[in-house]
Amino acid sequence: xxxxxxxxxxxxxxxxxxxxxxxxxxxxxxxxxxxxxxxxxxxxxxxxxxxxxxxxxxxxxxxxxxxxxxxxxxxxxxxxxxxxxxxxxxxxxxxxxxxxxxxxxxxxxxxxxxxxxxxxxxxxxxxxxxxxxxxxxxxxxxxxxxxxxxxxxxxxxxxxxxxxxxxxxxxxxxxxxxxxxxxxxxxxxxxxxxxxxxxxxxxxxxxxxxxxxxxxxxxxxxxxxxxxxxxxxxxxxxxxxxxxxxxxxxxxxxxxxxxxxxxxxxxxxxxxxxxxxxxxxxxxxxxxxxxxxxxxxxxxxxxxxxxxxxxxxxxxxxxxxxxxxxxxxxxxxxxxxx
Amino acid sequence: xxxxxxxxxxxxxxxxxxxxxxxxxxxxxxxxxxxxxxxxxxxxxxxxxxxxxxxxxxxxxxxxxxxxxxxxxxxxxxxxxxxxxxxxxxxxxxxxxxxxxxxxxxxxxxxxxxxxxxxxxxxxxxxxxxxxxxxxxxxxxxxxxxxxxxxxxxxxxxxxxxxxxxxxxxxxxxxxxxxxxxxxxxxxxxxxxxxxxxxxxxxxxxxxxxxxxxxxxxxxxxxxxxxxxxxxxxxxxxxxxxxxxxxxxxxxxxxxxxxxxxxxxxxxxxxxxxxxxxxxxxxxxxxxxxxxxxxxxxxxxxxxxxxxxxxxxxxxxxxxxxxxxxxxxxxxxxxxxx
Numbered sequence: 001x002x003x004x005x006x007x008x009x010x011x012x013x014x015x016x017x018x019x020x021x022x023x024x025x026x027x028x029x030x031x032x033x034x035x036x037x038x039x040x041x042x043x044x045x046x047x048x049x050x051x052x053x054x055x056x057x058x059x060x061x062x063x064x065x066x067x068x069x070x071x072x073x074x075x076x077x078x079x080x081x082x083x084x085x086x087x088x089x090x091x092x093x094x095x096x097x098x099x100x101x102x103x104x105x106x107x108x109x110x111x112x113x114x115x116x117x118x119x120x121x122x123x124x125x126x127x128x129x130x131x132x133x134x135x136x137x138x139x140x141x142x143x144x145x146x147x148x149x150x151x152x153x154x155x156x157x158x159x160x161x162x163x164x165x166x167x168x169x170x171x172x173x174x175x176x177x178x179x180x181x182x183x184x185x186x187x188x189x190x191x192x193x194x195x196x197x198x199x200x201x202x203x204x205x206x207x208x209x210x211x212x213x214x215x216x217x218x219x220x221x222x223x224x225x226x227x228x229x230x231x232x233x234x235x236x237x238x239x240x241x242x243x244x245x246x247x248x249x250x251x252x253x254x255x256x257x258x259x260x261x262x263x264x265x266x267x268x269x270x271x272x273x274x275x276x277x278x279x280x281x282x283x284x285x286x287x288x289x290x291x292x293x294x295x296x297x298x299x300x301x302x303x304x305x306x307x308x309x310x311x312x313x314x315x316x317x318x319x320x321x322x323x324x325x326x327x328x329x330x331x332x333x334x335x336x337x338x
Numbered sequence: 339x340x341x342x343x344x345x346x347x348x349x350x351x352x353x354x355x356x357x358x359x360x361x362x363x364x365x366x367x368x369x370x371x372x373x374x375x376x377x378x379x380x381x382x383x384x385x386x387x388x389x390x391x392x393x394x395x396x397x398x399x400x401x402x403x404x405x406x407x408x409x410x411x412x413x414x415x416x417x418x419x420x421x422x423x424x425x426x427x428x429x430x431x432x433x434x435x436x437x438x439x440x441x442x443x444x445x446x447x448x449x450x451x452x453x454x455x456x457x458x459x460x461x462x463x464x465x466x467x468x469x470x471x472x473x474x475x476x477x478x479x480x481x482x483x484x485x486x487x488x489x490x491x492x493x494x495x496x497x498x499x500x501x502x503x504x505x506x507x508x509x510x511x512x513x514x515x516x517x518x519x520x521x522x523x524x525x526x527x528x529x530x531x532x533x534x535x536x537x538x539x540x541x542x543x544x545x546x547x548x549x550x551x552x553x554x555x556x557x558x559x560x561x562x563x564x565x566x567x568x569x570x571x572x573x574x575x576x577x578x579x580x581x582x583x584x585x586x587x588x589x590x591x592x593x594x595x596x597x598x599x600x601x602x603x604x605x606x607x608x609x610x611x612x613x614x615x616x617x618x619x620x621x622x623x624x625x626x627x628x629x630x631x632x633x634x635x636x637x638x639x640x641x642x643x644x645x646x647x648x649x650x651x652x653x654x655x656x657x658x659x660x661x662x663x664x665x666x667x668x669x670x671x672x673x674x675x676x
Contacts, residue, residue, distance in 0.1 A: 017415055018422055019403070019529035023645075024618065024638030065357070065675050073672040077355055082665025084356055091659050191357035192675065280362065298636065299653075300362030307361075314652050315637075321429050327420025334411040337403050337530065 001038075006031060008040035009323075016326040017334045025296065026319035029274070033157070033320060036247035036272045044320055045156020047249075047313050048095040049306045050146065050237070051078060051085060052162045052230035053113075054102035055121030057130060058208075059166030063201045065192045068121075068165045072105040075163065078305075079110045085161055085305035092314050094159065099146075101139060102229035103164075116142045118229045122170075125208050130170070131224045131232065139229045143236030144243075151244040158241060158248050159276070159313055160255040161306020162230045168281060171257035173205045173226035175283045178219060178260050179290055183209070186283035188253070191302070219264035227261070234258035235265070242269040249276045249316070250293075251309035252301065253284035260287050276312030277301055339376075344369060346378035347661075354664040355672045363634065364657035367612070371495075371658060374585035374610045382658055383494020385587075385651050386433040387644045388484065388575070389416060389423060390500045390568035391451075392440035393459030395468060396546075397504030401539045403530045406459075406503045410443040413501065416643075417448045423499055423643035430652050432497065437484075439477060440567035441502075454480045456567045460508075463546050468508070469562045469570065477567045481574030482581075489582040496579060496586050497614070497651055498593040499644020500568045506619060509595035511543045511564035513621045516557055516598050517628055521547070524621035526591070529640070557602035565599070572596035573603070580607040587614045587654070588631075589647035590639065591622035598625050614650030615639055 009031050014020050021027060034040050053075050059068040077083045078098045081090075089096040099114040100107045104121040107113050118139050122130035131139070150158055164170075168190035175186045183205040189198050212225040223232055235258040241248045242262075250259055250273060262269045275288050278295035280302035288295055296312040329336055347369050352358050359365060372378050391413050397406040415421045416436045419428075427434040437452040438445045442459040445451050456477050460468035469477070488496055502508075506528035513524045521543040527536050550563035561570055573596040579586045580600075588597055588611060600607045613626050616633035618640035626633055634650040667674055 016422075017412070017420060018641050022529065022639065022641040023422065024640065026637060026639070067673055067676055070673050073670070074355070077665055077670040077672060080665070080670065082355060082663075082670050084354075084361065084660055084664055087660050087663040088656055090663075091656055191360065280360075296637075299364060299634075301360065301364070302362065303356050303360040311653065311656060314656070315649065318426055318429055318649060318652070322422055322425050325420075325425045325428075326422055327415055327418070332411070332415040332418065332420050334415060335405050335408050338405055 002035055005034055005040045009034045012323065015328040017329055017332050023322060026315065026322060029316050029319040030323045032274060033247055033316065036245060038245045044324060047157040047159060048097060048150060048155050049085060049089050049159035049161055049310050050097045050099060051306055052099050052101050052233045054164045054229040055104035056164055056166035056170055056228050057122045057124030058126065058169050058204065060124055061126055061204050063169040063204055064165045064190060065197060066165055068104060071163060071165045072103050072107065075100065075103055075107060075113060079112045083305060084303055084307050085310060088307055088310040092310050094310060094313065101233050122228055125226045126204060129225045131227055133224065136224045136232055139232035140236030143233035144240035147237045147240030147246050148244050151246045157313065158237065158246055159306050159309035160234050160237065160248060161251055161309060162234065162254045162304055164228060164230055167228050167230065167254050169201055169204060170226055170228045170231060171254040172283045173208050174222055174231065174257045175260060175287055176205060177209055177222045177226065178264060179286060181286060186286050188281035188283060219261060223261050231258045235262040238262040238269050239266060242266065242272045247274065248272050249274045249309040249313055251276055251306045252279050252304045253281035254304060256284050256287040260291065263291055274312065277308035279308060340373055343372055343378045347372045350661065353666040355667055355670050361660060364653065364660060367654050367657040368661045370612060371585055371654065374583060376583045382662060385495040385497060386435060386488060386493050387423060387427050387497035387499055387648050388435045388437060389644055390437050390439050390571045392502045392567040393442035394502055394504035394508055394566050395460045395462035396464065396507050396542065398462055399464055399542050401507040401542055402503050402528060403535060404503055406442060409501060409503045410441050410445065413438065413441055413445060413451060417450045421643060422641055422645050423648060426645055426648040430648050432648060432651060439571050460566055463564045464542060467563045468565055469567065471562065474562045474570055477570035478574030481571035482578035485575045485578030485584050486582050489584045495651065496575065496584055497644050497647035498572050498575065498586060499589055499647060500572065500592045500642055502566055502568050505566050505568065505592050507539055507542060508564055508566045508569060509592040510621045511546050512560055512569065512595045513598060513625055514543060515547055515560045515564065516602055517624060519624060524624050526619035526621060557599060561599050569596045573600040576600035576607050577604060580604065580610045585612065586610050587612045587647040587651055589614055589644045590617050590642045591619035592642060594622050594625040598629065601629055612650065615646035617646060
């Protein structure tokens with residue numbers, strides 16, 4: 001069936017008034033989209049960007065340039081429409097959904113934020129597992145159910161975004177563990193650590209891997225040991241999306257760590273994933289290369305929130321508009337090759 | 339004055355609720371835009387994409403995969419709204435203008451096409467100069483005046499696009515001459531030449547350079563010897579844009595050849611140029627590297643028409659929306675770095 005869908009999409013692409021293949025990566029995007037949806041005929045897609053917010057116990061160990069309270073402050077900024085992802089979502093015509101997966105403050109007074117809080121932040125993974133098994137199931141189920149719901153509602157694609165002070169440390173630890181690469185090869189400076197902060201971050205990750213490594217026998221356990229509620233929820237969302245045929249656009253290193261976790265659980269998810277961009281964090285690049293995902297954009301972004309994914313979604317939409325709206329050689333009476 | 343504008347723009351960028359510099363290339367785009375406009379305060383820009391269409395005498399020498407009649411057929415396709423650039427311009431909210439600079443057919447019956455015809459195609463540059471001095475002046479003046487008019491009308495930026503069977507041969511010959519690089523290093527397969535066609539194209543360019551080289555003493559003469567009316571017009575448009583402060587977004591190898599010609603005439607134009615993408619044609623990459631222009635997108639496009647420039651303009655618009663609409667740390671009460 002995948003072959004038939006590919007054939008139909010390529011046939012239409014090759015009938016449009018352009019030299020064959022001349023839209024390059026945009027033609028790949030159309031093909032990816034159709035295969036992920038499971039159909040060669042699809043409407044211009046309306047997409048949604050979901051920002052999963054959560055706090056991290058590890059933030060107490062001095063691994064971020066910003067204080068933990070910034071997580072809740074930024075969620076309020078999302079609710080008020082003032083953050084980068086708000087601006088980009090408005091401009092790209094995407095719906096924005098913010099989920100409190102585990103922010104370390106009561107946010108139930110914010111009506112526009114979905115309350116899916118698992119706990120008030122994870123545990124500090126320098127002393128114990130960040131997430132308990134029941135918390136892991138709860139967080140992943142939230143993401144899984146969300147994807148199913150979005151597909152039922154007729155959404156065309158899901159852009160993953162996140163917010164959480166300390167979460168590049170969590171993501172880098174998870175990537176280091178799952179790729180079996182030393183932390184220094186997959187850890188960056190996050191939101192802007194200085195040299196001392198960066199050395200501290202590396203030490204923390206090394207300690208965490210030594211502490212938890214001997215007790216772990218499969219990938220999901222690494223998600224519990226060093227992950228976060230937002231990372232677990234996004235991994236669940238990817239698994240859900242692959243079940244119902246909802247295309248997913250990744251953003252930065254944290255969403256990519258989620259994708260890596262989901263992929264280790266179920267390799268089939270890869271067909272449903274688009275790497276929106278490759279950014280500043282070296283762990284991001286390592287995951288994309290390992291999974292064989294080619295990023296659409298390379299703009300040196302290091303903001304997260306889903307910003308790179310939303311920017312890439314504009315190109316996906318452009319590609320689909322071209323697919324739907326361009327005239328064919330026949331319609332326009334344009335001559336073919338000599 | 340440039341320093342003052344830079345300072346004001348960076349000051350605003352650093353006040354927005356994001357880690358400093360975390361919007362990467364998008365921050366550079368805002369800075370470039372403000373400097374090109376000559377102001378730190380500017381509205382959300384409305385842009386225009388201008389497609390310069392023209393025919394080439396060299397198309398008679400078997401250098402293209404498509405017959406020359408495709409130029410006029412595609413201009414009709416532009417007029418009817420069915421080409422790739424039409425779809426992308428609509429989606430990006432850009433105005434589209436199509437100029438007949440020298441198509442080898444009467445197009446005066448198409449009211450939506452600007453009649454700026456210099457002649458019914460250039461001469462075949464294997465036997466004589468493609469363009470006479472008076473034709474060169476006329477074509478360049480058309481472009482120059484257009485940029486001035488667009489600026490007066492309040493347009494925010496100009497995306498350059500082109501259509502003309504044979505024009506990658508003209509562009510590659512011009513690039514080879516101006517960069518003093520052998521044709522094989524700056525010549526690609528255009529719209530899809532096979533091996534035999536590609537060898538023919540290389541031979542044609544080599545012959546043309548040998549024929550004209552001994553008679554030429556400055557860059558503009560190369561534009562007349564092997565250029566095209568659309569290339570001359572775009573070089574004029576770039577010179578005009580740099581005079582009035584209109585930011586210009588380049589597309590593929592042909593627009594880049596125009597930029598190289600304009601730059602050799604007046605190096606100051608560089609500040610007004612954004613490389614929208616780097617594409618499939620090796621001459622394109624060579625020009626951008628030589629001029630020190632970093633492309634925004636890398637999508638393996640090889641269509642022309644301004645398509646890559648329009649796609650890049652979406653990112654420029656995103657960057658400017660972020661600059662205007664994001665909340666500051668103060669407005670959103672978000673904490674700064676520890």
